[in-house]
Every structure is written in structure tokens, then in C-alpha cells.
Amino acid sequence: MTDYHYILTERDERVGIVTLNRPKELNALSIAVIGEVANAMEEFDRDAEIGCIVITGSGEKAFAAGADIKEMSNKSPIDMLNAGFDDWDRIRRISKPIIAAVFGYVLGGGCELALNCDMIIAAENTRFGQPEIMLGIIPGAGGTQRLARTLGKYRTMEMVLLGAQVGAKEMAEHGLVNHIVPKGEQLSEAIKMAKKIAAQAPVAARLAKASVLAAFETSLQEGLAIERQNFFLLFASEDMREGMQAFIEKRQAQFKGK
């Protein structure tokens, strides 16, 4: 693996783990941090030995307290345009499932990074929020859109107009958090779930993710067509033959990602 400055990467069996590693700055997401996250995730995405990715933060206080305000404070629109924000889109295009293991403050870009993931495991002390309005800006990496699609208009307005923070319990009630766990257990719980995903047929897992994400981009009719095409495509995979044969022979399937 490449050496990174602001993140840590490790593997646990078939799970690739990315840890934001600026605890003194509450894991603030500078442009360099997001670039490294995108690079590390792409590396795991290309790696046939990895079946699922987990992202978390270091320290006790925050998964990530947002984009780096000190870095952004004197930027012009053109600076921002040239700053490499395409890295957010690279993270959005990762094809393997990603689980966020969050705790403490999950604010601004930190909240948007978690929402970019496919599942969220949250410690019970997690506070989600989009406080950008208090800095004279608005969310810029998907917060208004992803929250509105799941939380609905009114609660999202409260988050983005007041910067109101929302606890893990309420986010879970609205379907934005998969599981709430005691503080300190979020990473082990996320890895446990990631290992189960990584044991599935890899191509099916990728196409399952792509099909679910299509629901956010398409009409129902188009989304159903994408699902059906992906369903048919999997009948060309060796893993489909193996999965069904293993069921018939009452044994564990041995998937190869082919």
C-alpha cells in the first residue's frame, strides 16, 4: 500500500480500513485528506483481495468535524474549483460497498463523507450536523441532497438552516444509521459487518450496490431496468453457478469474483 500522511490504511482479512488521522484537528477534511481518502479507496477498489471498505476516524471526539475551515478561509471560487474537489466524486464512484464507522462529531463535510458511504454504524454519542450556514456557506459535497432524499424536506431544512445537530437515535429512526453501538464499538461492529459482505460473491456485491444507488438517480422504471440488466448479467458469472450448486449440494460456496 502507498504511504499516506493524513490517513492510515490497513487490512483485516478481506476488509480494507481507512482511518482519518488528524485527531488534534478533529479529523478536519483538508483537500489533501480527501485526496488521500480517494486514493486509498481506489486502491482497495482495484484490489481483488478486498471485498468491502470501512472508513473511520482516529481520536475520541470526532469522526470528522468537517472540511478544514482554516484552509478554506481565504479561498476564492476559482481556488476552490481548482482545489481538487473531484476527489469527492472519486469517492462516490467506488464500486465496492463502503461502511462508515462514526462517533462523536460528524459535521459538515464529515457528515457528507458518511452519507457518501453505503452503510453507517454509529456510536451512541454521535452527533450529525451541517453547520456550514454558521460560516456563511452551505453544504457542498451532497449534504442538502442526500439528507433531503432520506430525512425529508422539513428536518433537512432545520439541519441546513439552523446548523441543528441530530443524534444517532433520530438518524437511525429515519433510516440514516444502520446500527447504534456503545461508544468505542463502532469500528469492530463495522468490520464484523464488512467481513460478512466481503464473504459474498464479489461481483454480485458490486452490482447490488450499483443497483441500489441507481434508485437515487433514476425514475422507478429506469431503476427497475438497471436492476434487471444487472440480475441477468450475474448469470454470466462463475460465482452464480457456484452459489447455486453449493446450495444444491448443501455446502459453503467458494466464490472467486469471476
Ligand code: CO8
Ligand atoms: N476545520 C479546521 N479545524 C478544525 C475544524 C474544522 N472543521 N474543527 C475543529 N478544528 C480544530 C479547532 O480549530 C481546534 O484547533 P486548535 O486546537 O488549534 O484551536 C481543534 O480542532 C479542536 O477543536 P475545538 O477546540 O473547537 O473543540 P471543541 O470540543 O471545543 O468543539 C466542535 C468541537 C463543536 C466540533 C468545533 O470544533 C466546531 O464547531 N468545529 C467546526 C465544525 C464545522 O463548522 N464544520 C463544517 C466545516 S465547513 C464544511 O465542512 C464544508 C464542506 C464542504 C465540502 C467540500 C465540497 C466541494
